[in-house]
Amino acid sequence: MNDPKRILITGAAGGIGRMMRTRMRRDGRMLRLLDLASQTPSADDEPVELLTGSVTDPDAMLAACEGVDALIHLGGHSRETSWAEILDVNINGTQVVLDAARQAGVTRVILASSNHSVGFRDADEPGLPADSSPRPDTYYGVSKAAMEALGSLYHSRFGMDVIAIRIGSCFETPLPLGPRGLITWLSPDDCARLFEACLSAPSPGYRLIWGVSANTRSIFSLAEAEALGYRSQDDAEAYADQLAPTEPTPERYVGGGFCTAPLGAPNPL
Ligand code: 15L
DSSP states (O other): OOOOSEEEEETTTSHHHHHHHHHTOOTTOEEEEEESSOOOOSSTTOOEEEEEOOTTOHHHHHHHHTTOSEEEEOOSOSSOOOHHHIIIIIIIHHHHHHHHHHHHTOOEEEEEEEGGGGTTSBTTOTTBOTTOOOOOSSHHHHHHHHHHHHHHHHHHHHOOEEEEEEEOBOSSSSGGGGGGHHHHBOOHHHHHHHHHHHHHSSSOOEEEEEEOOOOTTOOBOOHHHHTTTOOOOOOGGGGGGGSOSSOOOOOSBTTGGGGTSOTTSOOOO
16 A cells, blocks of 8 residues: 555554654654544644544444545553443444445555464463464454454455554563563654554455564564564564563563453453
8 A cells, every 4th residue: 555645543642643643744644543432632733533432333434434545443442341341342333344445445455463362372482473373362362363263354354454563562661571571661762663563464355463673572473564674673672681680580461460460341451
């Protein structure tokens, strides 16, 4: 796809959305930012369109998709919560978003999946393929596996280019995650690089890729993302000496603490 002129981002006021707002600004590009929370322009001339609405509202989503070249779906719960919430916002919401994109003729969709769709995969196998079959660790992880399946469906049925990214941990630094962050970190700059690669790759069809930086301790295959043009420039190891000088706890599973946190209970991770 040529450089998309108008990109809709759902969940734009969330953690990743806020970090992408400045990083994905380009001359000649309009970012249409949708969130449940109201948002304000950071400057009068900021090239953004700010929408308030829910990913579960078909009419609002169809209106949001009108005139859009590409869509980045970040909206929904970003960690474990009740099954009812996960079902409504993450699973139903993703179907609403994809169907609105289909109806509006949006041909390129990027879905923010998560490492938690495969959270119960062993963490001691370097090079974990990006298309490993789901082993969710939470209802949240189930919703990300459903998101991947819905993306595959909408590609196969309607020919849309859909890329689902199994994001590791995207924060300004890996430090809030402790030793696990040295494995799973996706730097915000790399996240923007990855989104740009997903937007510009010619005719990707349906892809499932890892969204992590080139971390020294990574266990994730980057080959699938690199096939789309992604080149990580960051490594969480640069922060290793800022962690407490304890022996890092080896993670048994990809999903870390999500694997043992109570199912269906909001968690602070
Ligand atoms: C996720 O999917 C969450 O959205 C994020 O808040 C982090 O907890 C991340 O996974 C992680 O595994 O570190």
